[in-house]
Amino acid sequence: MLTKRIIPCLDIKNGRTVKGVNFVDLRDAGDPVELAKIYSDEGADELVFLDISATEERRKTLVDLVRKVASTINIPFTVGGGISSVSDVEILLQNGADKVSINSSAVKNPQLINDLAQKFGSQCVVVAIDAKQIDGQWIVHLVGGKVPTELNLFDWAKEVEQRGAGEILFTSMDNDGTKNGFANEALAKLSDLVNIPIIASGGAGNIQHFVDTFVVGKADAALAASVFHFKEIEIKTLKKELKNNNIEVRI
């Protein structure tokens, strides 16, 4: 049976790992390659690297990092952050990334999703969607959740699927950094609406939250950062508990 995936997310700034609390106030959590290897050995199913640097050198630094990660670990990984063109994607895939995630660039230029799916296949195109509720409506936001768009989460999810996305990474900005659990109601609705895998993100605080997002939220994968980086949850323990709750995981 296909298993539910546990995905640690490493936020990268200038080649180092960081994790924001509510995307502000960054803390340092170490060397990305070393951390990637530890997670891979502990049983992470995949990794996501999200580059948040804004320097001129960022592309070269990121490509170097992708090569180092790909040569070190033997599980799949996704790279996101500032990717806005077919050539950006090409260089990352050529250097060993398995998938890329696009966010703002997909909102600004939805055709990019079609272009990437056509050139590289849907399997490597992850569309990341950040959304929060405004007057009871889930509204897509950009720039780490600071800028609202006119897009409704569910309409946008349907559109990215139709354009060829292979997976959706949904981050609830209402839950992110709270450690109060994932946005399971919205997740379940998304999962019923589209027929591509959904990664739940934002709100992981304890093991029960993961159980809930797989059972109640119908998520295919769950992503978290700080609970893993600061060893509040060990991946091995988490997977054992998921298994005890009759959730299929790779152990």
Place this chain on the structure above:
Amino acid sequence: MKIVIINYGAGNIQSIMFAIERLGFKAVLSNNPDEIKAADKVIFPGVGEASSAMKMLLESGLDALIPTLKQPVLGICLGMQLMCSKSEEGNTKGLGIFDVDVIKFTPKVKVPQMGWNQIYNLKSPLFEGISENEYMYLVHSFYAPSCPEAIATTDYEVEYASALQKDNFYGTQFHPEKSGDIGEQILGNFLKLND
């Protein structure tokens, strides 16, 4: 040992190169027929869309070469699918090595299948020392149905062939280079064939 990865413009080749390096070998990328023919092991990668990948093979003449190879050949993911008779993806003819037609999962399940699933009914030297029901990493929307040439089975919507073998030709739907230490062991088994 000379390992050649067929370079026809498709696939995440770098990950396979790195996995082979971790196993203590070195691979070269090539689309040169003489170099491919002279190799001890040939790896035929592939990620992307079947009909455009097939088009690239036709343009380079590799479509005629690959089925005539005598050394162990391993097709991975789309590489395996292209070694079949035909594929529903882009309605394309394949290389005709494996006698099976590749078809698409239905919307009863999420498509693509993405993640780790088990392989069982293992029957090939490729799986020497590998236990039944180990987890492999798969990403695909199309699959080869169960058939006599199946050497591994996986269950997603239906039980299908997640690996195939005919004579010196091997194919895995899963990515051994991305399936942790067990996947690497399977890749290592392939590199040890005929030794």
